[in-house]
Amino acid sequence: xxxxxxxxxxxxxxxxxxxxxxxxxxxxxxxxxxxxxxxxxxxxxxxxxxxxxxxxxxxxxxxxxxxxxxxxxxxxxxxxxxxxxxxxxxxxxxxxxxxxxxxxxxxxxxxxxxxxxxxxxxxxxxxxxxxxxxxxxxxxxxxxxxxxxxxxxxxxxxxxxxxxxxxxxxxxxxxxxxxxxxxxxxxxxxxxxxxxxxxxxxxxxxxxxxxxxxxxxxxxxxxxxxxxxxxxxxxxxxxxxxxxxxxxxxxxxxxxxxxxxxxxxxxxxxxxxxxxxxxxxxxxxxxxxxxxxxxxxxxxxxxxxxxxxxxxxxxxxx
Numbered sequence: 159x160x161x162x163x164x165x166x167x168x169x170x171x172x173x174x175x176x177x178x179x180x181x182x183x184x185x186x187x188x189x190x191x192x193x194x195x196x197x198x199x200x201x202x203x204x205x206x207x208x209x210x211x212x213x214x215x216x217x218x219x220x221x222x223x224x225x226x227x228x229x230x231x232x233x234x235x236x237x238x239x240x241x242x243x244x245x246x247x248x249x250x251x252x253x254x255x256x257x258x259x260x261x262x263x264x265x266x267x268x269x270x271x272x273x274x275x276x277x278x279x280x281x282x283x284x285x286x287x288x289x290x291x292x293x294x295x296x297x298x299x300x301x302x303x304x305x306x307x308x309x310x311x312x313x314x315x316x317x318x319x320x321x322x323x324x325x326x327x328x329x330x331x332x333x334x335x336x337x338x339x340x341x342x343x344x345x346x347x348x349x350x351x352x353x354x355x356x357x358x359x360x361x362x363x364x365x366x367x368x369x370x371x372x373x374x375x376x377x378x379x380x381x382x383x384x385x386x387x388x389x390x391x392x393x394x395x396x397x398x399x400x401x402x403x404x405x406x407x408x409x410x411x412x413x414x415x416x417x418x419x420x421x422x423x424x425x426x427x428x429x430x431x432x433x434x435x436x437x438x439x440x441x442x443x444x445x446x447x448x449x450x451x452x453x454x455x456x457x458x459x460x461x462x463x464x465x466x467x468x469x470x471x472x473x474x475x476x
Contacts, residue, residue: 166453169247169412173450176416180423180438188435196443197385204385204447207378212243212455214371218282218364219257222275225354228267234466238264240459242276246452247413254279263467270347277319278355278364284312284407285361286368287400290376294397300429308404316361319352375448376400382443390430398425399444413449 181189216239223230230238238260245253258272291305354360376396383390402421406414419441426437 166247169415169453172412172415173445176419177442180419180441184434184438188433189438192386192433192435192439193442195387196439197387200381200385204378204381205451207374207381208447208451209455211371211374211378212240212452214367214374215239215279218279218367218371219275221363221367222278222355222360223261223272225360226267226271226275226351228261228265228272230261230265234264237459237462237466240455241463242456242459243452244456244460246449246456247415249410249412260463260467268347270345271351274319274348274351274355277352278360280407281312281316281319281356282361282364282368283372284308284315284404285365286372287404288312289365289369290372290396291400291404294393294400297393298391298397300397304401308401308408311408316356319349320356378447379444382447383440385443386436386440388430388432388436388440390432394430398422398429401425413453415449418449419445 216236219239220235223235238257241260242254242257245256248254254276255269255273258269258276261267261272262269288305288309291308292302294300295302295305355364376399377392379399380390380392380395383395399422402418402425403414405421406418409417411417422441422444423434423437426432426440427434430437432440
């Protein structure tokens, strides 16, 4: 819990700095005027679509655990999955490995066995969003070079995780390091699970689920633009959201804060032709509906996990 508090404080401080900077660049008056015109009646629909997107990703999580032959009560599993959203503010969302600690406490499954499920989630988040990015680029006649780079990075990461040779090399290296040598015996199990979850069939199924789930979130993001009366094509918004989100993951900043905002604002101005005030307003609303709403849902999930597994679950051993 203390680590979450530190992560949240860091993310909030970074967010405040970034959003204040954007407000200064856009002009407080222009930003306030744009935000005042937002159609608040769309908020329940936007957040509802985001929640449905999380539900889709929960189905993917259940699919991965089924492959790994890890069984949990549905309510416990749902709380554990939701708790992972509190780590949306971690670099690359990799803090979601916290879910695997809770799975160990609830089922006894080793973290080394289930951690690849989180890695597979991140990998198929990437491939799913790349698919949406390509769809937007092809439909609008935009350059696809950026999406090719993202796809290449995803493919390279998957190949590295599945490489037996690299796994053995990492194991030998860790054995020589005083503080990390205790991790070496677990690399074999981690590699075996990674091979299971990143094989062709699970990768295709995971990407398909991710594509559908992210499609719901893309629709929510599009409604954010509709709420500001920004006359933008759906696939244009999708392309901008996809490329900015992927850039945020690769930046390894907490929650991608700064990188995502720069991508969204810059592209809404340069590609979509929005005024600076409207572009910044749309960026802020999108981030509230995605990043910060996810974090809020995750915190609720953490309290649910504490109720189901006990207080010790919030302060897992390293």
